[in-house]
Amino acid sequence: MTTASVAREINLTDLARDPYPIYRHLRDTAPVAWVPAADRYLVTRYDDVMAVERDQQVFSSVEQDSLMIRAIGPLALLRQDGEAHQRLRKAAETPVKPRAVKTEWLPRFRQNTEALISAFVDHGEADLVADFAAPLAATNLGTLLGLPDATAADILQWSQAIIDACGNYADAPAVWARNDRAVQAVDAAITEVLPYVREHPDSSVISAMLQAGLNPDEIRTNVKIFIGGGVNEPRDVLAVAACALLSHPDQLTDVLGGTTPWKAVFEEAVRWVSPIGMYPRQVTEDVELGGVALHAGDRLGVVIASANRDERIFDRPDEFDTRREVKPHLAFGGGPHFCLGTWVARASIGEVGLPALFDRLPGLTLTDADAVRLHGWVFRGPLSVPVTWRA
Ligand code: HEM
Known part of the structure; x- marks a missing residue:
């Protein structure tokens, strides 16, 4: 057992621009490394990430001085860990199960998708992120949650404000102020629907939480988890998958010809560029991880x-390859907090959004493949994806 290496050379700008060469270096030389810029140990190998995920008692999700708790509340x-977590999770589970x-949702996701594409199909050009992926993710989420009066623009704004606050390590007052406004608006929207849903239970997440006996504060806080966690990731996986297919015409031909299923495209896209790149855990007792000694209170970034x-698990891991041998990726996590929106994302993007895009926009082409920039390491996706097609 050794003490961890200190990776002083890593800075957040480089991580956000292209984290993958940095991760490869860390996996090879210091798989559990103290990274001062991130103010935590980064855990970068597959097996070590799985070890963290398997032991919730030692690797807790209850982080001291958590920005998420400051942003949306302690509930x-x-x-949360253990029973407190399970109780809240179970309350939201039924509407998001396969x-x-x-x-319930697949037909609604199809309607939302068709309506969005119809609005721009005649234009012959669009930005796949701003015009399609983002409003689609937000509209689908509003449908699922049971917030009929919230527009896609509202949900996108709330989501970004909450995410920014959860990552507000610089303690910027403007970010907290924006979060406070978003929190108030989400609370008002929920408070408005609760009396009606109490009288008229339906299939939505809010209704399920109410029926499971969560109190209004628990509902308000955890709807914000859905809003913070349910927009950027489906948006980014759609944009990444579309871009990757358009840059790999041979793979696109197989997909359109039915040789490669859309499911394989979705799963490979989330493996290749995981929309959530890192999430936090905190060590509760002295322990060894990847040969490195960690101590109670240490903060981890599970990358x-x-x-x-990790090349120890995936062959040619940096290549986008929809025909690769199927192995379990960790894009949705791997432990008790395994993403509750997994099946929603697979259906709304993998089964509906992506196929509809290629079906309805003939001759879809990237306007300038070299201009597509991906950004971020905690969350990662393309900032914009300009495309054209035969209108
Ligand atoms: C491709 C899309 C998505 C990806 C890659 C993704 C990824 C993740 C990951 C990695 C976690 C675990 C975080 C942690 O352990 O700290 C998580 C949790 C969660 N996700 Fe997702 N997510 C996606 C879509 C969604 C959607 C669409 C929703 C909502 C409908 C959603 C709702 C949640 C919730 C509520 C949790 C917390 C679960 C818990 O604590 O038990 N996610 N997601």
């Missing part, structure tokens, strides 16, 4: 984006 299910997704490119 957030993502910052059966409900198939029967699933790196685990998903």
Whole structure:
């Protein structure tokens, strides 16, 4: 057992621009390293990430001085362990399980998708992020949560404000102020629907939480987890997958010809560029991880984006390859907090959004492949994806 290496050379600007060469270096030389710029130990190998995920008692989701708790309150299910977490999680589970997704939501996701594409199909050009992926993710989320009066623009704004506050390590007052406004607006929207849903239960997440006996504060806080966690990731996986297919015409031909299923495209896209790259854990007792001694109170960054490119597990991990041998990736996490929106994302993007895009926009082409820039390491995705097609 050794003390961890200190990776002073790593800075947040480089990580946000392109974290993958940095992760490869860390996996090879210091798989559990103290990274001062991130103010935590980064865990970058697949097996070590799995070891963290398997032991919630030692690697806790309850982080001291958590920005997420400051942003949305102490009742957030993502910052709970054990029974307290399970109770909140179970309350939201039924509407996002595969059966409900198939029967309740898939038809609604199709309607939302068709309506959005119809609005710009005649234009012949669009930005896939701003014009399609972002409003689609937000509209689908509003449908699922049961917030009929919230527009896609509202949900996008709330989501970004909450995410920025959860990552507000610089303690910027403007970020807290924007978060406070978003929190007030979400609370008002929920407070407005609760009396009606109490009288008229439906299939939505808010209704499920109410029926499970969560109190209004618990509902308000955890709807914000859905809003913070349910927009950027489906948006980014759609944009990454579309870009990757358009830059790999041979793979696109196989997909359109039915040789490669859309499911494989979705799973490879989330492995290749994981929309959530890193999430936090805190060590509760002295322990060894990857040969390194950690102590109670140490803060970890669980870098699933790196685990998903670990060459010890995946062949040619930096290549986008929809035909690769299927192995379990960690894009949705791997433990008790495994993403509750997994089946929603698979259906709304993998089964509906992506196929509809290629079906309805003939001759879809990247306007300038070299101009597509990906950004971020905690969350990562393309900032914009300009495309053209035959209108
Ligand atoms: C491709 C899309 C998505 C990816 C890659 C993704 C990824 C993740 C990951 C990695 C976690 C675990 C975080 C942690 O352990 O700290 C998580 C948790 C969560 N996700 Fe997702 N997510 C996606 C879409 C969604 C959607 C669409 C929703 C909402 C409908 C959602 C709701 C949640 C919730 C509520 C949790 C917390 C679960 C818990 O604490 O038990 N996610 N997600």
